[in-house]
Amino acid sequence: MIFRQLFDTASSTYTYLLGDSASGEALLIDPVFEHERRDLALLNELGLSLVATLDTHVHADHVTGAWLLKQHAGSQILLAEASGASGADRMLRHGERVSFGKRWLEVRATPGHTSGCLSYVLDDQSMAFTGDALLIRGCGRTDFQQGSPAMLYRSVHEQLLSLPAHCLLYPGHDYRGLTVTSVAEERRYNPRLGGDVNEGDFSGYMNHLGLPHPKLMDLAVPANLRCGQPADGTARGADAESDWAPLTLAFSGIWEIQAGVLAERLADGTAPQQIQLVDVREPQEFSDALGHIPGAKLLPLNQLTQRLDELDRERPVVAVCRSGARSAQATVLLRKAGLARVANLAGGMLRWRAEQLPVEDGQE
Structure with a gap:
C-alpha cells in the first residue's frame, strides 16, 4: 500500500493519501481546498487515480478540497450521513466500508467533537485515521457543532482505544509537529482520555477549556456543509496560472x-x-x-x-x-x-x- 501524510501549515491539518499499488486506486482523507494542485501533482507522480475523498467531519478551521478535487479528478465525495452536509456522492454510516483496489477502510462513527465525526480504520487494523476525535495526547473540543464530552468519551474508548495496542493513530491536526501515535500510547499517556480518567473527569476537563472559536469558523462551516463548493458555484481552474500554455x-x-x-x-x-x-x-x-x-x-x-x-x-x-x-x-x-x-x-x-x-x- 502507498501511504503519504501531507500537511497544511495555515490550519495545522493533516491530509492522508492511501493508494493500492496494484490497481492504482487511491483515497484522500481530509483534503484542504488550497492544496488541490499539490494533491493532484502527487497523485500524478505516483501513478494513482483518485477514487474518493473522505472527510472526518465538517471542519471549522479550513475548507475541504473535496468538491474542487471532484471537478478536476472525478473523485466521489464521501461524508458522514450525520454531518448534515449536502452535495456528497455517498453518505457514510457506522460499519460501512470504503474500498480502494483490494484494500478498504472501515467507517466508525466517533461523534463528540461534532455530531457527525467519523474515524477510518484500515482493513488490517494497523492504522486508523481519527480526525479530531482523538489527537496525539489530546482530543478535539466539544463546545460547538453539537459536540458533547460524554459522547466523545464513549466514542474514543469504544471505537478507537479498543483497537489493537499496536494500531497506529493518525490525527486530523497537530499543533506541535507530532505526526503519529498508537493505541497503546494514548491508552496510557493521553491526559484527557487515558489512564484512570473516567467520563466525569473528562467532562469536567472539557467543560472548562475556555477556547475562542476558530478564526475561519463562519466561513469554513457553511462551505464545508456544501462539501467545499464555493458560494458562487464555480471552480478555479487547476491551470489558472498557466493560461499562456498547458503546464x-x-x-x-x-x-x-x-x-x-x-x-x-x-x-x-x-x-x-x-x-x-x-x-x-x-x-x-x-x-x-x-x-x-x-x-x-x-x-x-x-x-x-x-x-x-x-x-x-x-x-x-x-x-x-x-x-x-x-x-x-x-x-x-x-x-x-x-x-x-x-x-x-x-x-x-x-x-x-x-x-x-x-x-x-x-x-x-
Missing part, C-alpha cells in the same frame, strides 16, 4: 512545460504572448554538444537575479538547463522576483534533444 505542477511545487508543448507554442505564430526562453547554463554549455534552443537567451543562474531587467515582466518565461534541475531553481528565483508566468522545461536539453527538437550549435 503541469510537480509535487515539488515547480510549474513545468513539456518539450513537445513548448515546441508547439514556439512554432505557433498566432500565440498571444511570445515566450521568453532563458537558458541558465554556463556559457561553455550554451554551445556544447547539446546546443541550445533557437531564440534562447543565455542568463547563467549565478547572474540571473542581477540581470532581471533584461526580461519583459509581461511575457511568459521558460527556464532551460541541461537536465531541468538548475532551471527549476531559476523559476523559484524568478517568481520571488515578481514574475508571475514562469515555467521550467521538464527534463531540460536532454529531453529536448531526445525528442529530436530543433537546436542551434549542437551536434548530432
Whole structure:
C-alpha cells in the first residue's frame, strides 16, 4: 500500500493519501481546498487515480478540497450521513466500508467533537485515521457543532482505544509537529482520555477549556456543509496560472512545460504572448554538444537575479538547463522576483534533444 501524510501549515491539518499499488486506486482523507494542485501533482507522480475523498467531519478551521478535487479528478465525495452536509456522492454510516483496489477502510462513527465525526480504520487494523476525535495526547473540543464530552468519551474508548495496542493513530491536526501515535500510547499517556480518567473527569476537563472559536469558523462551516463548493458555484481552474500554455505542477511545487508543448507554442505564430526562453547554463554549455534552443537567451543562474531587467515582466518565461534541475531553481528565483508566468522545461536539453527538437550549435 502507498501511504503519504501531507500537511497544511495555515490550519495545522493533516491530509492522508492511501493508494493500492496494484490497481492504482487511491483515497484522500481530509483534503484542504488550497492544496488541490499539490494533491493532484502527487497523485500524478505516483501513478494513482483518485477514487474518493473522505472527510472526518465538517471542519471549522479550513475548507475541504473535496468538491474542487471532484471537478478536476472525478473523485466521489464521501461524508458522514450525520454531518448534515449536502452535495456528497455517498453518505457514510457506522460499519460501512470504503474500498480502494483490494484494500478498504472501515467507517466508525466517533461523534463528540461534532455530531457527525467519523474515524477510518484500515482493513488490517494497523492504522486508523481519527480526525479530531482523538489527537496525539489530546482530543478535539466539544463546545460547538453539537459536540458533547460524554459522547466523545464513549466514542474514543469504544471505537478507537479498543483497537489493537499496536494500531497506529493518525490525527486530523497537530499543533506541535507530532505526526503519529498508537493505541497503546494514548491508552496510557493521553491526559484527557487515558489512564484512570473516567467520563466525569473528562467532562469536567472539557467543560472548562475556555477556547475562542476558530478564526475561519463562519466561513469554513457553511462551505464545508456544501462539501467545499464555493458560494458562487464555480471552480478555479487547476491551470489558472498557466493560461499562456498547458503546464503541469510537480509535487515539488515547480510549474513545468513539456518539450513537445513548448515546441508547439514556439512554432505557433498566432500565440498571444511570445515566450521568453532563458537558458541558465554556463556559457561553455550554451554551445556544447547539446546546443541550445533557437531564440534562447543565455542568463547563467549565478547572474540571473542581477540581470532581471533584461526580461519583459509581461511575457511568459521558460527556464532551460541541461537536465531541468538548475532551471527549476531559476523559476523559484524568478517568481520571488515578481514574475508571475514562469515555467521550467521538464527534463531540460536532454529531453529536448531526445525528442529530436530543433537546436542551434549542437551536434548530432
